[in-house]
Amino acid sequence: MKKGRVWKYGDNINTDVIFPGKYTYSILEPKEMARHALEDLDPDFAQKARPGDVIVAGKNFGCGSSREQAATCLKYAGVQAVVAKSFARIFFRNAINQGLPVLQSAEAVENIQDGEEVEVDFARGEIKGEKGTFKFPPFPDSVLGILEAGGLIPYMKKKLGKKEE
Amino acid sequence: MGKTFSEKILSLRAGKGVEAGEVVTVSPDYILSHDNAAAIIQEFHKIGLKNVKSPQKIVIILDHVVPASTEKYALNHKIIRDFVSSQKLPNFFDINCGICHQVFSEKGFALPGKLILGSDSHTPSYGAFGAFAAGIGRSEVAALWATDEIWLRVPESIKIELEGKLPPGVYAKDVILKIIGEQGADRANYRAVEFAGEAAKDFSLASRLTMANMSAEMGAKNGYFTPHEETLDYLKERKRDDFQIITSDLDARFEDIIRVDVSSLEPQVACPHTVDNVKAVTEVGGVKFHQALIGTCTNGRLEDLKIAAKILKGQKIHPRVRVLIIPASQETYLLSLREGIIEVLSEAGCVVLNPGCGPCLGAHQGILAPGEVAISTANRNFRGRMGSRDSEIYLASPATVAASSIKGEITDPRKFL
Numbered sequence: 058m059k060k061g062r063v064w065k066y067g068d069n070i071n072t073d074v075i076f077p078g079k080y081t082y083s084i085l086e087p088k089e090m091a092r093h094a095l096e097d098l099d100p101d102f103a104q105k106a107r108p109g110d111v112i113v114a115g116k117n118f119g120c121g122s123s124r125e126q127a128a129t130c131l132k133y134a135g136v137q138a139v140v141a142k143s144f145a146r147i148f149f150r151n152a153i154n155q156g157l158p159v160l161q162s163a164e165a166v167e168n169i170q171d172g173e174e175v176e177v178d179f180a181r182g183e184i185k186g187e188k189g190t191f192k193f194p195p196f197p198d199s200v201l202g203i204l205e206a207g208g209l210i211p212y213m214k215k216k217l218g219k220k221e222e
Numbered sequence: 223m224g225k226t227f228s229e230k231i232l233s234l235r236a237g238k239g240v241e242a243g244e245v246v247t248v249s250p251d252y253i254l255s256h257d258n259a260a261a262i263i264q265e266f267h268k269i270g271l272k273n274v275k276s277p278q279k280i281v282i283i284l285d286h287v288v289p290a291s292t293e294k295y296a297l298n299h300k301i302i303r304d305f306v307s308s309q310k311l312p313n314f315f316d317i318n319c320g321i322c323h324q325v326f327s328e329k330g331f332a333l334p335g336k337l338i339l340g341s342d343s344h345t346p347s348y349g350a351f352g353a354f355a356a357g358i359g360r361s362e363v364a365a366l367w368a369t370d371e372i373w374l375r376v377p378e379s380i381k382i383e384l385e386g387k388l389p390p391g392v393y394a395k396d397v398i399l400k401i402i403g404e405q406g407a408d409r410a411n412y413r414a415v416e417f418a419g420e421a422a423k424d425f426s427l428a429s430r431l432t433m434a435n436m437s438a439e440m441g442a443k444n445g446y447f448t449p450h451e452e453t454l455d456y457l458k459e460r461k462r463d464d465f466q467i468i469t470s471d472l473d474a475r476f477e478d479i480i481r482v483d484v485s486s487l488e489p490q491v492a493c494p495h496t497v498d499n500v501k502a503v504t505e506v507g508g509v510k511f512h513q514a515l516i517g518t519c520t521n522g523r524l525e526d527l528k529i530a531a532k533i534l535k536g537q538k539i540h541p542r543v544r545v546l547i548i549p550a551s552q553e554t555y556l557l558s559l560r561e562g563i564i565e566v567l568s569e570a571g572c573v574v575l576n577p578g579c580g581p582c583l584g585a586h587q588g589i590l591a592p593g594e595v596a597i598s599t600a601n602r603n604f605r606g607r608m609g610s611r612d613s614e615i616y617l618a619s620p621a622t623v624a625a626s627s628i629k630g631e632i633t634d635p636r637k638f639l
Contacts, residue, residue: 073604078583097606117408123343151359
């Protein structure tokens with residue numbers, strides 16, 4: 058169980074404002090990606106985010122481009138989970154494949170405020186905020202396996218039983 | 223109860239009857255990537271395998287930053303070329319070909335009834351050919367290169383019935399913008415969108431590509447048109463493989479059916495900073511801008527450049543604006559040259575750039591400065607997409623962008639026909 062500060066945003070947060078297109082082919086290192094996380098939405102975020110922070114947003118989070126760096130940059134900025142009313146489908150897949158938990162709970166989004174501290178309990182499927190505790194559906198085993206391995210590539214590496222060359 | 227196109231094709235591929243909501247493990251016919259293949263190669267190596275499983279399925283088309291504008295981009299391209307050569311990948315298209323979605327179509331990979339996955343969010347474009355085509359991320363492409371398998375959720379389907387006949391000066395782009403404006407950017411999230419109805423039957427293949435391309439802006443997993451005669455004629459000399467047309471059953475279950483009468487539609491404009499912020503051109507007329515772009519995977523085809531040339535013939539662009547023309551592919555470029563389109567556009571004062579994505583995603587060739595405004599035929603107008611986060615992008619049809627280029631402000635193209 059980890060505590061973290063909430064960064065709250067609105068509906069339709071797109072991948073261009075999460076990770077600008079101008080960096081998509083010039084930055085390949087995850088830590089460098091993290092320095093540009095949410096740059097065109099909230100220029101303060103990348104500097105002020107701390108490990109364990111939680112992004113809380115409205116519907117269709119991550120819409121737009123298929124760029125996986127949108128998930129990577131948040132993960133390496135220290136974000137432990139994104140809680141939203143709904144996710145765009147490619148972002149949803151990308152987040153899991155990067156080992157970034159994405160939690161859907163409209164109730165949590167409506168009751169959690171920017172700046173408050175929350176606790177996320179993945180095993181119980183709960184987010185505890187100042188106004189109460191909110192449930193999210195637990196992940197199926199296949200998704201848990203990918204999240205626990207730290208993403209699809211480490212998961213595949215384990216599964217195929219090969220060592221990095 | 224019958225099945226939708228998406229249920230049918232995924233049932234065929236899964237080897238069992240499945241319905242919307244089920245998850246299947248399937249093997250695609252083609253796996254597309256572009257400049258991001260460099261990052262995919264990096265991920266592929268991490269898995270620890272020496273060779274890709276099915277080299278003939280991998281299609282790589284360089285388009286995002288072509289030719290390379292910086293050393294970093296150049297290195298990415300080099301990593302890709304080296305990998306293509308060491309893995310003996312037969313389907314590689316270098317910087318002289320054009321935008322991946324146009325090249326993929328021209329080279330006969332986009333075929334009816336094929337299952338296509340790509341590391342680009344506009345992969346649903348190939349629904350214009352009656353294919354099942356969806357965007358995925360980089361890690362998944364690397365995993366596909368390794369295993370040739372992926373899980374997909376069978377999507378629910380929404381049918382969009384297009385009725386009536388388009389009035390002059392109004393195009394497929396206006397129709398799809400209108401639909402996205404009314405339905406919202408997440409209306410089709412996780413869903414398939416089938417375009418049907420009398421008006422859809424009349425739409426050219428180029429127009430169908432525009433609409434299937436932009437189905438992604440409603441969140442759609444895939445778009446779909448039933449292939450028509452023009453599509454089949456187009457494929458005759460191009461197809462890479464045999465194909466089978468798959469259509470929805472007459473009694474298929476659609477989650478929703480949306481009817482759109484196009485007869486009284488006006489030209490539409492998506493305003494900053496979301497694609498679903500759509501207004502009629504008559505409501506935003508007079509908005510001044512600095513740069514116009516006619517091109518991209520949405521509207522850079524011969525049909526689009528022809529319309530632009532028809533409006534700009536014998537005219538000059540407004541002295542205050544810059545107008546960029548980017549043919550979607552080398553084939554489009556050559557055909558436009560032969561038809562005199564490039565000459566007309568050059569004489570009007572436009573800058574004609576080489577086929578590729580250009581400034582659409584803010585990487586090169588016409589980046590916007592703070593405070594600048596652009597009007598573009600592209601599919602996205604998100605904040606900062608074409609450069610500065612303090613710039614603005616309007617989206618419209620090639621006709622609207624061409625007419626606006628003459629006036630230097632957003633202009634109704636119907637006055638120029």
